[in-house]
Amino acid sequence: MLTLAVSKGRIYEDALPLLAEAGIVPTIDPDKSRKLILPTNHIDIRLLVIRATDVPTYVEYGAADMGIAGKDVLAEYGDEGLYEPIDLGIARCRLMTAARRDYVPSGQRLRVATKYVKLAQRYFAGQGVQSEIIKLYGSMELAPLVGLADVIVDLVDTGNTLKANGLEAREEIMAISSRLVVNKAAMKTKHQVVSDFLRRMEQIVAARV
Ligand SMILES: Nc1ncnc2c1ncn2[C@@H]1O[C@H](COP(=O)(O)OP(=O)(O)OP(=O)(O)O)[C@@H](O)[C@H]1O
Ligand SMILES: O=P(O)(O)OC[C@H]1O[C@H](OP(=O)(O)OP(=O)(O)O)[C@H](O)[C@@H]1O
Structure with missing residues (x-):
């Protein structure tokens, strides 16, 4: 079998x-x-x-x-x-960081909402960025809209979900x-x-x- x-x-x-x-x-x-x-x-x-x-x-x-x-x-x-x-x-898609179009990093500890906790931790540590990871199980795009996080780490394909929620892709973490x-x-x-x-x-x- x-x-x-x-x-x-x-x-x-x-x-x-x-x-x-x-x-x-x-x-x-x-x-x-x-x-x-x-x-x-x-x-x-x-x-x-x-x-x-x-x-x-x-x-x-x-x-x-x-x-x-x-x-x-x-x-x-x-x-x-x-x-x-x-x-x-x-x-096929890409694992990316995304934020509100008007978001500008402040230099303070970055709040990141994602279901990819380990990948996000590893990515921001590699960039030398201090981050606080908030674990979610879905609909990550909501988090920056209601002040739960500064950025998200999520999958992007067409970009439609980001666009529909006023977010933009920032950095590519890996191709999927x-x-x-x-x-x-x-x-x-x-x-x-x-x-x-x-x-x-x-x-x-x-x-x-
Ligand atoms: N928009 C997308 N375009 C292309 N591939 C995607 C996209 N979203 C997810 N994937 C890929 O497909 C896989 C399965 O995604 P799918 O949306 O079917 O399940 P999920 O929502 O991640 O899981 P679950 O519903 O069990 O929580 C992901 O792990 C990713 O590799
Ligand atoms: O760039 P796009 O083409 O809009 O695709 C990106 C969206 O696709 C995935 O969600 P999915 O459709 O799998 O929904 P789910 O994770 O809530 O099941 C991913 O989590 C994004 O929300």
Whole structure:
């Protein structure tokens, strides 16, 4: 049995065509079912549908052999426990700082709202900027509008969300795309099936560029 962890929504939608090219098709639509384990047209391949931030945990502990997760999630989680062989090139965006258009840094300790606590801490420390990080779980764009924070660290794609809230992107922290991650033990114990799958995915991704 090969178990692949994915998150519902953007990553699932973008991963489906890649999996289909590899001949793997889920037989249940996660939007029409409450099932968390999706069988596929292969009796020995199944998908786990979980929260994006939980993908590295399932894969590191071997509850899933493989997973698909954004580099943002992997970098925040700490990706040392995972093998990360393939950049799938899907769900591309950028991790950025953003602030109100009229915000001017005062030189005082910067208040930063984000769900990427470790990445934000590391980034501002690297810039030599004193920061206080305020952990949020979503809708970060609201924080500077109501005085909760001076800046946010969040994902930006089209910039529409920032624009709609009177914010502007300031500095790019890292480019993001989704990666295939593999449990280190599964690399050995399921070597043949895992390496065949990786080779196939590599070909499919290379053919897309
Ligand atoms: N606007 C975007 N454009 C492109 N890729 C994005 C965008 N927002 C997020 N992503 C990428 O897709 C991944 C999953 O995002 P998604 O919005 O589906 O889940 P989430 O809201 O982060 O997680 P959850 O809903 O479980 O809290 C992110 O980790 C990131 O790598
Ligand atoms: O630059 P844009 O194209 O506007 O995309 C950026 C937005 O996309 C993501 O949110 P998402 O759509 O995933 O909403 P959620 O995190 O609240 O689920 C991210 O957290 C930004 O809010």
